[in-house]
Structure formats: C-alpha cells, structure tokens
Amino acid sequence: MLTDSFGRTIRYLRVSVTDRCNLFCRYCRLSTEEILPNNKEILDFDELVRLLRIFLELGIERIRLTGGEPLLRRNLVGLVRTVSRLPGLQELTLTTNALLLERYAAALQAAGLRRVNISLDSLDPDIFDTITRREGAAPTPGTGLPAVLAGIAAAIRVGLHPVKVNMVVMRGINDHEIPAMVLFAQQQGVLLRFIETMPIGEAGVGMTDHFMPAEEILARIHHHFGSQLLPATADKDAGPARYFSRAGTEAAIGVISARSQHFCSSCNRMRLTAKGNLVYCLGRQDRMDLKSLLRTGASDAELKTAIRAAVDLKPERHAFAMQEGATPHSAIHAAMSALGG
C-alpha cells in the first residue's frame, strides 16, 4: 500500500501517454508551444507497462490514461489491452477530447477500457474553435465539434459507461452555455461536470480573469431552471467532484472546484508524465525522474523504493494561490498538456 506522510492512501495513477495534442485549448497550451513528435524522450511501450505493473504491485488500483491527446499515441488500443490485464488493476479509464474516439471506441472497449471522460467546453462550433484555437480551420467533416459529438455518441453506443463530459467554464467565453450543456447532458444521458479553470502553466495562469467559481456555476443553473439543486451521489468514483441534481430530474451535475474549495485532504492520486516523471501534486513543481532510473538499469526493487520516496514527498496541498500571484512569465509550472490534467 502507498500511504503518504499525511496518511492519504494513493490508489489512483493518471498516466500521460503522449505530450502531443490535436487541439490547442487556450487554458492548457500556449499558441507558441511546439508539437513535438513522439520520440525517445517519451516512455516506450515496454517501459510504460513495466512501470505500471510495479505501481499496481505497490497498491495502485485505478489507472487513467490521458495526455496530450491519448488517442494520438500509436497503438493505444494495444496498450489498453496489455495494461487492462495487469494483476491488481480494478479499473482502466481514459480522458480524451474525443476527436478520434468514433474511430477507436469499439476497439478500446473490446481491449478492456471501462469508461471515458470527454472534454467539451462548448456546443457552439465557433466558440469551440475559438477555445481550441481552430479558428479559420476549414469545416472538414470528421474534425472539430462534429467529430467530438460523434465521439461521444460512439462512447455511449459501445457502453463506455458512464460517459462523463467535462466542461471548463470560462467567464465571458463559454459561461452562457452552462444551461445548454445541462440540457445536452440530460438528453444524451451523460454525466456532466463543470470544472473551474486552474492556474497551471502559463496558459492556465493566463485564464485567471475568466475564472468562475463552482458556487456561481451552481447558482446560474438554479437561477436558469428555477429548480433547487439537491446533493446527489451520482458517481461511485466521484473523486474531486461534488454532485447535485435538479429537483424533479434524475440527471446529476458535478462541479470540480480545485481552486475555490480545494480537496487536497482526500487526494488519492499521483501523475506519471509521458516523459516518465512522477508528479506528486498537480499544483506543484516537484517530481521524481523514473525514466532515468529505468534507463540506467534500476531493478524493480529500486524503482519501488523511488516511488515510495516520491509518495512520501507528496505535499499536503496544492499551491494555486501562490501561482496566481505570479506573473505569467514567472509561472514556470509545467503545462497541463504535459501533466495530463
């Protein structure tokens, strides 16, 4: 079992399988950020599987594959097939922008994937393109918002249940779409979660002026629909989300308020970047370079010692408030695209 120095048991690992992404969301990446091809810096298939086996032996129970955009990783279906069969794994899930999900959903499900979280910040094609910096892109079939909607439909069809849709709410950009998103989720039968912008990386810090707290998001829903929001237990793996349902409806609505109401005391997760760094906390710089250990011939026992040492270093809480005080230039924290969200 992996227990940190504050008594929290770490059971959940988020694994970024690539730094590359096919979108350039404004709160996540800078427009100047280069998209590098997968190269030797990224853990290869065997290194990744070995590390995940070791994490599971140490007590990790749930693994979420993320990115960059995980569906861009070559042979992701093969990785899912191998990882889903590792002893000790209780659940394998994926976070994706769903642009390529229509193509892969059935194969991923057959390979052992259980659930997907899909990021969708707007139902308006123009706003979608603005947020993801696709403005000016030709409305080619199979790209942009239509591709994401087709990906969501495919996930529902193949039973990657419950499909969760995550919307990052930005004041003045997409906050007017909150009610439309509630209705969309209700019609589709997906679990909707509203996420506060987090000041992570220069792009995230740059969103500070558009921050909208979860309580205001909930108040908007209450005001728009005129119905009370009652606490709900919609999700056995709620993690950091708090759920509510509108009186008279079944559909649950989640909010993830990393900034306005941090949930660090119940944090049960760590993150492995595509380059093999183990990150203890989303809101901190510290990390353990597991790739160097792997590539200099460390034994399983040595890797386990390093992972335990990393767990010991997990801080009590994130330092988002500190980063907001920083100017964008001094916000040296790695971008969310590298951390995997």
Ligand code: SAM
């Ligand atoms: N490409 C995949 C996707 O779009 O879901 C996986 C990676 S993405 C970095 C994971 C999640 O992080 C997405 O839901 C995204 O909206 C969220 N995210 C990225 N930067 C963020 C920020 N500054 N604040 C809040 N959420 C952020």
